[in-house]
Amino acid sequence: MAQGVMVIAEQRDGEIRKVSFEVTSEGKRLADKMGWKVTALLLGENIKDKASKLGHYGADKVIVADDPKLAAYTTDAYVAAVADIVKTEDPAVLILGASVQGKDLSARLSARLGVGMAQDCTALAIEDGNLTATRPIYAGKAYAKVGFSDKRPHMATTRPNVMTMNEPDTSKSPEIVEASLSLDEGALKTKVVELLRDESGKVDLTEADKIVSGGRGMKGPEHYNILEDLAAAIGASVGASRSAVDAGWRPHPDQVGQTGKVVSPNLYIACGISGAIQHLAGMSTSKVIVAINKDPDAPIFQRADYGVVDDLFKVVPALTEEVKKIAQ
Amino acid sequence: MNIIVCLKQVPDTESQIKVAPDAKGIVKDDLKWVMNPYDEFGVEEGLRLKEKFGGDVTVVGLGPKRVTESIRTALAMGADKGILISDPALEGSDALATAKAIAAAVKSLPYDIIFTGQRGIDDDNGIVGAALAEFLGIPHMAVIVKVEVSQDGKSVKCNRPVEGQTVVLESSLPAVITAQKGLNEPRYASLPGIMKAKKKPLEEKTLADLGLNPSEFGEGARDLKIIELMSPPARKAGKIVSGDTPENKAKELARLLHEEAKVI
Numbered sequence: 001m002a003q004g005v006m007v008i009a010e011q012r013d014g015e016i017r018k019v020s021f022e023v024t025s026e027g028k029r030l031a032d033k034m035g036w037k038v039t040a041l042l043l044g045e046n047i048k049d050k051a052s053k054l055g056h057y058g059a060d061k062v063i064v065a066d067d068p069k070l071a072a073y074t075t076d077a078y079v080a081a082v083a084d085i086v087k088t089e090d091p092a093v094l095i096l097g098a099s100v101q102g103k104d105l106s107a108r109l110s111a112r113l114g115v116g117m118a119q120d121c122t123a124l125a126i127e128d129g130n131l132t133a134t135r136p137i138y139a140g141k142a143y144a145k146v147g148f149s150d151k152r153p154h155m156a157t158t159r160p161n162v163m164t165m166n167e168p169d170t171s172k173s174p175e176i177v178e179a180s181l182s183l184d185e186g187a188l189k190t191k192v193v194e195l196l197r198d199e200s201g202k203v204d205l206t207e208a209d210k211i212v213s214g215g216r217g218m219k220g221p222e223h224y225n226i227l228e229d230l231a232a233a234i235g236a237s238v239g240a241s242r243s244a245v246d247a248g249w250r251p252h253p254d255q256v257g258q259t260g261k262v263v264s265p266n267l268y269i270a271c272g273i274s275g276a277i278q279h280l281a282g283m284s285t286s287k288v289i290v291a292i293n294k295d296p297d298a299p300i301f302q303r304a305d306y307g308v309v310d311d312l313f314k315v316v317p318a319l320t321e322e323v324k325k326i327a328q
Numbered sequence: 329m330n331i332i333v334c335l336k337q338v339p340d341t342e343s344q345i346k347v348a349p350d351a352k353g354i355v356k357d358d359l360k361w362v363m364n365p366y367d368e369f370g371v372e373e374g375l376r377l378k379e380k381f382g383g384d385v386t387v388v389g390l391g392p393k394r395v396t397e398s399i400r401t402a403l404a405m406g407a408d409k410g411i412l413i414s415d416p417a418l419e420g421s422d423a424l425a426t427a428k429a430i431a432a433a434v435k436s437l438p439y440d441i442i443f444t445g446q447r448g449i450d451d452d453n454g455i456v457g458a459a460l461a462e463f464l465g466i467p468h469m470a471v472i473v474k475v476e477v478s479q480d481g482k483s484v485k486c487n488r489p490v491e492g493q494t495v496v497l498e499s500s501l502p503a504v505i506t507a508q509k510g511l512n513e514p515r516y517a518s519l520p521g522i523m524k525a526k527k528k529p530l531e532e533k534t535l536a537d538l539g540l541n542p543s544e545f546g547e548g549a550r551d552l553k554i555i556e557l558m559s560p561p562a563r564k565a566g567k568i569v570s571g572d573t574p575e576n577k578a579k580e581l582a583r584l585l586h587e588e589a590k591v592i
Contacts, residue, residue: 075469104470107454135452145558151551192496252508290581306566318575
């Protein structure tokens with residue numbers, strides 16, 4: 001009978017990504033309720049020495065799938081490798097981080113395994129041995145609590161920045177086993193031909209701890225430097241509303257909202273954003289929301305923990321200076 | 329080149345979403361239904377490939393009869409024919425069942441490339457495109473912002489932004505590509521386009537037409553079961569930061585974020 005929690009870790013350039021520690025921590029909390037073990041699966045090339053780190057966050061066992069064909073993520077190779085291991089291990093619950101890669105892998109894997117999958121969840125629980133999941137739908141305008149049919153594993157991905165990371169316990173050392181893989185080269189139809197790195201070092205909005213976002217009130221692309229300055233001072237990434245993106249002021253990947261990115265930072269500072277419903281949907285799981293807008297009736301103030309009704313072109317640079325003083 | 333574009337209908341992004349009294353669905357009265365925005369990018373990309381390589385664009389929609397309007401919109405933009413998969417037994421199907429029905433409809437058609445939106449902005453799943461490819465036994469590339477089909481029409485190069493980098497993928501065709509914002513700017517349907525669309529073929533297919541068993545679809549067959557829908561946790565409006573000048577407000581805000589919220 002299926003039992004245990006399996007988590008799939010994600011690495012890039014040989015480094016395990018933060019969301020994987022969040023998932024492992026959450027997997028450990030779920031497993032403890034049932035007296036289950038946590039097995040982490042780590043795929044890549046020459047990554048075995050990183051496996052023990054997953055143990056620090058709660059994995060009892062780490063299965064390492066080490067193969068040159070797994071060095072860079074492709075859906076083909078990863079789904080083939082993971083499906084084989086899942087069939088052998090027969091976990092009751094399988095969770096991944098809802099990164100771009102995690103969402104893709106989980107989608108195709110759920111189809112291959114023929115099991116239900118809850119995408120981008122903000123809460124997971126075990127009830128009577130079954131996984132239940134809470135996930136925002138309509139970009140957070142509503143939430144769905146979902147459960148699963150009898151088919152195992154019960155699958156879910158968890159939204160980055162939402163699940164609490166355990167304090168790493170470096171005294172723990174997980175059992176590490178190597179998976180024996182038989183990846184058929186001929187069956188792999190997609191390959192990575194190039195990686196275009198973003199040299200700015202900007203943290204993606206979906207994973208950012210803090211976000212400074214600008215909307216129509218920024219009046220033009222040339223004024224975003226004041227947001228960049230504030231972002232640099234507090235270690236934030238810069239986002240934008242749909243109207244700013246549609247006006248061509250900011251690139252598409254910067255858009256926060258229902259047709260852009262749904263974000264959950266610790267701090268979200270909305271500057272010159274009125275708060276259209278589709279924008280509010282995309283950022284309402286932020287922990288602390290600040291709105292800076294000269295229109296006191298802007299809907300964004302209904303969601304903000306702190307509102308500043310004033311000219312953002314004066315408030316934002318002053319805020320940057322104040323923050324720098326605090327940092328000193 | 330035979331191009332297929334899959335689409336669904338979703339409530340317009342400006343819609344307020346209200347949970348129905350039974351907590352199993354949303355209140356559907358008074359909603360304005362539109363083509364899923366990500367599917368529009370798929371339609372546009374399909375049309376651009378047709379303009380470059382020739383061939384035709386078939387639009388496949390799934391859902392109640394009203395989805396016909398969105399298929400007509402795609403036809404008015406320039407697609408050649410439409411198929412609506414519609415069956416009362418499909419109501420409430422989960423992502424895998426939806427993909428199974430679309431796969432059954434697509435199987436009987438010639439295809440080189442299939443587009444879907446990267447996700448529906450209603451359920452926010454992002455599963456159907458990948459599952460469709462799985463059921464057709466072909467590769468897929470998800471969340472794509474650039475598509476370059478080779479001159480011989482046998483392979484495709486796609487750009488896929490992931491956190492902090494863009495991965496350039498190459499795949500053989502046929503393949504499924506799920507469209508992300510940034511792929512293109514969808515065209516508007518012209519008036520002559522709208523007139524022409526009325527005469528373009530639009531077929532309707534039931535599960536029986538597709539040789540599928542209705543008991544494998546709908547609410548009862550879901551592997552992902554809806555326990556209840558809820559309104560989002562309420563967020564109370566917080567405090568308005570006081571101060572006589574913008575500079576003093578900024579100072580007070582910085583203090584609050586540091587001392588009270590402890591986020592900086």
